[in-house]
Amino acid sequence: MASQNPIAAASAKFPKPADRTFQYGTAGFRMKAALLDSVVYRVGLLAALRSRKLNGQIIGVMITASHNPPDDNGVKLVDPMGEMLEQFWETYATILANAPSDQALVEAYDKLTADLKIDTAVKPRVVFARDTRASGPRLVSALVAALEASGTEYTDYKLLTTPQLHYITRCLNTKGTTYEYGEPTEQGYYEKTAASFKAAMGHKKFNGPVTVDCANGVGGPKLRELIKYLPSPSEGGLEIKVVNDDVVEPERLNHQCGADFVKTNQRAPPSSHSTPLARCASLDGDADRLMYYFVDSDNGFHLLDGDRIATLAALFIGDLARNAGLGEKLKVGVVQTAYANGASTSYITQDLKLPVVCTPTGVKHLHHAATKFDVGVYFEANGHGTVVFSDVALKRINKYEPQSPAQSSSLDVLRALTALINQTVGDAFSDLLLVELILAHKSWGPKEWDLTYTDLPNRLGRIEVADRNIFKTTDAERKLESPPGVQAQIDGLVGKYKNGRSFARASGTEDAVRVYAEAATKGEADDLAAKVADVVKRAGV
Numbered sequence: 001m002a003s004q005n006p007i008a009a010a011s012a013k014f015p016k017p018a019d020r021t022f023q024y025g026t027a028g029f030r031m032k033a034a035l036l037d038s039v040v041y042r043v044g045l046l047a048a049l050r051s052r053k054l055n056g057q058i059i060g061v062m063i064t065a066s067h068n069p070p071d072d073n074g075v076k077l078v079d080p081m082g083e084m085l086e087q088f089w090e091t092y093a094t095i096l097a098n099a100p101s102d103q104a105l106v107e108a109y110d111k112l113t114a115d116l117k118i119d120t121a122v123k124p125r126v127v128f129a130r131d132t133r134a135s136g137p138r139l140v141s142a143l144v145a146a147l148e149a150s151g152t153e154y155t156d157y158k159l160l161t162t163p164q165l166h167y168i169t170r171c172l173n174t175k176g177t178t179y180e181y182g183e184p185t186e187q188g189y190y191e192k193t194a195a196s197f198k199a200a201m202g203h204k205k206f207n208g209p210v211t212v213d214c215a216n217g218v219g220g221p222k223l224r225e226l227i228k229y230l231p232s233p234s235e236g237g238l239e240i241k242v243v244n245d246d247v248v249e250p251e252r253l254n255h256q257c258g259a260d261f262v263k264t265n266q267r268a269p270p271s272s273h274s275t276p277l278a279r280c281a282s283l284d285g286d287a288d289r290l291m292y293y294f295v296d297s298d299n300g301f302h303l304l305d306g307d308r309i310a311t312l313a314a315l316f317i318g319d320l321a322r323n324a325g326l327g328e329k330l331k332v333g334v335v336q337t338a339y340a341n342g343a344s345t346s347y348i349t350q351d352l353k354l355p356v357v358c359t360p361t362g363v364k365h366l367h368h369a370a371t372k373f374d375v376g377v378y379f380e381a382n383g384h385g386t387v388v389f390s391d392v393a394l395k396r397i398n399k400y401e402p403q404s405p406a407q408s409s410s411l412d413v414l415r416a417l418t419a420l421i422n423q424t425v426g427d428a429f430s431d432l433l434l435v436e437l438i439l440a441h442k443s444w445g446p447k448e449w450d451l452t453y454t455d456l457p458n459r460l461g462r463i464e465v466a467d468r469n470i471f472k473t474t475d476a477e478r479k480l481e482s483p484p485g486v487q488a489q490i491d492g493l494v495g496k497y498k499n500g501r502s503f504a505r506a507s508g509t510e511d512a513v514r515v516y517a518e519a520a521t522k523g524e525a526d527d528l529a530a531k532v533a534d535v536v537k538r539a540g541v
């Protein structure tokens, strides 16, 4: 009898809304929190299956909607090495999420178990955490119900940033192996980050403080915690001023602040009162994105986005590798998406002389492409990214015998960076410390960083349409293949603007279509974006 099956019995408490078809988006399922209970329950079942399939390796589940508004929530799955869920399993997640009844869910679960030849004798293991959203604890109950119904061993890490959960997942799965990643605790994360930051810092001086807007999300309390482990300003350490760290009023999350606000509006949060040339940064709601900005002496706003972080990191790591005597032995490459500013791509290929790969949106795609290089620097323009070092690169870096004191000091910094950078996924904290270190090593302020190249003026828009799913893309999302005829209209518009480029794609985290446009002047970029938005609106009705 289905009612006696523990999975069906628990599922009955989290019924699927009948009128909904759930889609696995750019980073898992994401929508209004009120609709998510059945999805989270079923994702818990999938995590159990995934762990069993991988012989009991630990799978992570993060309950967060990142940059989305406070009444949204979402769920992301973390694979054993801290990467996003293997893409093929997204299909299985979708099958479970859309099973129309408790009985159909059990059938789908059993069918996946059989089709994937999953050994039911294996004990599944899952770890999970959540951000500060009010709906988090309720959704955790749905997750726990699934873990218990499927006989899964689990640990609740409570409130964490998304990258902290990725870190812990990898630490747990590598413990006791030659690839041990660190202590699988929140404290272990802070200790590893702080120790490597200190090692990479050497005797370099920081030129004033950095102010960090924490989007009123989980990054606020966690950054305050990290600061306790870092060298204090009186010891020559970095002064980090934490702002927008109110997690008591959940409705303030991502409201008029945070990385997405800054990137989309191309202005500082209204709460910011920064002085000229002061370094400012914004995190998103789960602290996996980072955006820098400053105002110049004429009060002009300058954004230093993910493209800037990528170019700065690629420049510095490339120089370090060469200065350490490893230049020929480490192939550095950069991965971007269609949102990357055209000027950043030219700078990487023409000035840094490094290869660039373009992938569709979503760190899962970028991360995968980055692992093809010895050192893969990947960042989305929205500030989401990291640097990954291949096993071969790590061996070379760790085994190399420096031939001079100069080589030795560059090698020390490079080694420290491999530990500082959270290689599992983009991590706003380790990215922030990386940027600060690079600027200190180069004796650069934000202005010098900004001067490395000149961004093409650009505009990012968000258009709500009746059904975003009709917008299908090709060529790493740079072209629309449907609705028919829309791409030809966009091409026609782009051709009228000097240095024009534009594309439209359906968001995988919000119910909207995003439009990006760049051109030779700000007015033209805005105009092109508005015209392409009109085309999208007309096509989407």
Ligand code: G16
Binding pocket: 026, 027, 065, 066, 067, 068, 284, 288, 289, 361, 362, 363, 364, 380, 382, 384, 506, 507, 508, 509, 510, 514
């Ligand atoms: C997620 C993904 C990112 C992606 C972003 C926006 O970020 O992890 O890779 O760039 O969504 O995606 P879309 O344009 O499809 O809405 P986050 O920080 O929101 O989890």
